[in-house]
Amino acid sequence: METVRAAERALMARLPEGALMQRAAAGLAAACAELLGRVYGSRVVLLVGSGDNGGDALYAGARLARRGAGVTAVLLTPGRAHAGGLAALRRAGGTVATADSAAVDELVLRADLVVDGIVGIGGKGGLRPDAERLAGVVARSRAAVVAVDLPSGVDADTGEVRGAALRADLTVTFGAYKPGLLVDPAREYAGVVRLVGIGLEPPPAEAVLEALQHADVARLLPLPTGESDKYRRGVVGIAAGSARYPGAAVLAVSGALRGGAGAVRYVGPAGDAVIARFPETLVSDAGPAKAGRVQAWVVGPGAGDDAAAVAEVLEADVPVLLDADGLRLADREAVRRRTSPTLMTPHAGEAAALLGVRREEVEAARLAAVRELAAVYRATVLLKGSTTLVADFAGGPVRVNATGTPWLATAGSGDVLSGLAGSLLAAGLRAPDAGSVAAYLHGLAGRFAAQGAPTGAHDVASHIPRAWRDVRG
Numbered sequence: 332m333e334t335v336r337a338a339e340r341a342l343m344a345r346l347p348e349g350a351l352m353q354r355a356a357a358g359l360a361a362a363c364a365e366l367l368g369r370v371y372g373s374r375v376v377l378l379v380g381s382g383d384n385g386g387d388a389l390y391a392g393a394r395l396a397r398r399g400a401g402v403t404a405v406l407l408t409p410g411r412a413h414a415g416g417l418a419a420l421r422r423a424g425g426t427v428a429t430a431d432s433a434a435v436d437e438l439v440l441r442a443d444l445v446v447d448g449i450v451g452i453g454g455k456g457g458l459r460p461d462a463e464r465l466a467g468v469v470a471r472s473r474a475a476v477v478a479v480d481l482p483s484g485v486d487a488d489t490g491e492v493r494g495a496a497l498r499a500d501l502t503v504t505f506g507a508y509k510p511g512l513l514v515d516p517a518r519e520y521a522g523v524v525r526l527v528g529i530g531l532e533p534p535p536a537e538a539v540l541e542a543l544q545h546a547d548v549a550r551l552l553p554l555p556t557g558e559s560d561k562y563r564r565g566v567v568g569i570a571a572g573s574a575r576y577p578g579a580a581v582l583a584v585s586g587a588l589r590g591g592a593g594a595v596r597y598v599g600p601a602g603d604a605v606i607a608r609f610p611e612t613l614v615s616d617a618g619p620a621k622a623g624r625v626q627a628w629v630v631g632p633g634a635g636d637d638a639a640a641v642a643e644v645l646e647a648d649v650p651v652l653l654d655a656d657g658l659r660l661a662d663r664e665a666v667r668r669r670t671s672p673t674l675m676t677p678h679a680g681e682a683a684a685l686l687g688v689r690r691e692e693v694e695a696a697r698l699a700a701v702r703e704l705a706a707v708y709r710a711t712v713l714l715k716g717s718t719t720l721v722a723d724f725a726g727g728p729v730r731v732n733a734t735g736t737p738w739l740a741t742a743g744s745g746d747v748l749s750g751l752a753g754s755l756l757a758a759g760l761r762a763p764d765a766g767s768v769a770a771y772l773h774g775l776a777g778r779f780a781a782q783g784a785p786t787g788a789h790d791v792a793s794h795i796p797r798a799w800r801d802v803r804g
């Protein structure tokens with residue numbers, strides 16, 4: 332949050348005191364009014380902490396009170412609530428209660444709207460006991476809940492939620508998206524997120540997270556030119572599958588064929604299954620080192636215990652994508668020594684095994700986990716899951732993928748992703764771009780394939796071309 336704060340300080344130096352808060356409160360009140368539909372006669376409860384987050388809530392409450400809402404501010408730390416905001420609310424006809432008064436629960440339970448202004452980006456640690464108790468009452472209420480800047484109790488910087496937190500239907504955030512609004516588990520607490528501009532633009536180079544949009548992905552897609560032949564467009568090698576798991580090889584190849592490489596070379600024991608489904612594949616049963624030239628390797632999906640193939644691939648002087656069994660079988664030092672890029676694509680369980688922690692710990696702190704893995708392996712890491720993150724060991728913003736859908740949590744879907752990302756590597760994309768573009772296309776393809784119903788991984792792969800066309804407009 333230091334970036335946001337620095338930008339705020341710079342802007343405030345140029346603006347009359349309170350101007351930013353007034354902009355924030357105006358945007359917040361407008362969003363609340365829209366949610367309420369009819370403001371006049373509605374019952375609004377403001378939960379107000381001791382900082383400027385509470386100030387925003389109080390000024391917005393004053394605006395709603397002036398439009399005829401019955402507004403009560405519940406002060407969690409009486410005596411320390413924002414003085415200007417409190418005066419404005421009183422002038423507008425609002426009333427004030429303290430969190431320990433007996434009537435507060437009833438007030439919350441009967442409200443149409445609860446505005447969570449307990450803490451914003453200045454919050455430290457989880458909710459205090461009185462706030463935690465109120466969060467429980469809010470959860471039982473049928474009121475719509477609007478969080479100011481971010482839901483109180485979530486960590487703005489990391490997306491971690493260490494205890495109780497307010498669950499919002501809508502979060503109105505100011506100036507910039509905070510990581511806690513984009514990364515699970517905190518993201519789940521935020522509901523729909525609306526960004527209100529207050530004239531605050533943190534310098535993009537310092538952003539902690541970034542999310543690619545259609546136009547960004549369109550710029551990164553490898554497109555054939557008049558000069559292209561299949562070798563110039565890149566050959567991707569897939570070392571995957573085993574007698575036990577031939578399907579993983581087929582699915583990885585199905586992703587690779589749709590990723591922009593000019594040809595797909597398959598190496599491993601599932602050649603017959605691959606050829607039967609995709610006759611355009613170049614198949615070899617010699618090891619990766621003897622398979623002929625490729626511009627990138629994918630190793631691991633369904634590979635069983637073929638540690639030799641993983642070691643051979645890691646020696647190759649081209650980009651390598653490590654997935655599934657490949658992650659488990661790869662020697663850490665061999666990965667760190669590599670001079671060509673390495674892209675690792677674990678899910679939370681695999682990431683936990685590599686870091687030597689429990690899966691729950693990775694799920695609770697996804698941002699920290701993806702950064703740490705990237706640093707430990709000197710690699711680019713794509714952490715799959717509810718919010719897919721891509722981090723590079725060289726630092727820079729972590730990319731968060733916005734296109735995912737829970738329907739993608741299906742067997743074999745990761746094999747398709749690894750083939751797709753490997754193909755983009757072979758076509759010349761940098762590892763962070765190959766990972767994030769693949770996640771983006773894969774998420775879109777999953778949405779097109781699912782359309783609200785369960786879908787299989789092969790179907791996701793066959794919708795990748797539609798995702799390309801959608802991105803290119």
Ligand SMILES: NC(=O)C1=CN([C@@H]2O[C@H](COP(=O)(O)OP(=O)(O)OC[C@H]3O[C@@H](n4cnc5c(N)ncnc54)[C@H](O)[C@@H]3O)[C@@H](O)[C@H]2O)[C@@H](O)CC1
Nearest residue numbers: 339351352355381382383384450451452453454455457480
């Ligand atoms: N700085 C600015 O220019 C702007 C700030 N805005 C608002 O101001 C907020 C940040 O304000 P502050 O820096 O005052 O910080 P907050 O209001 O987020 O919280 C800090 C206050 O809460 C207390 N506190 C910290 N952790 C707590 C916890 N776990 N439980 C209960 N109380 C806790 C602290 O003692 C401090 O008084 C933003 O989130 C946003 O809502 C907006 O008004 C837009 C402009």
Ligand SMILES: [K+]
Nearest residue numbers: 447450479483
């Ligand atoms: K809040």
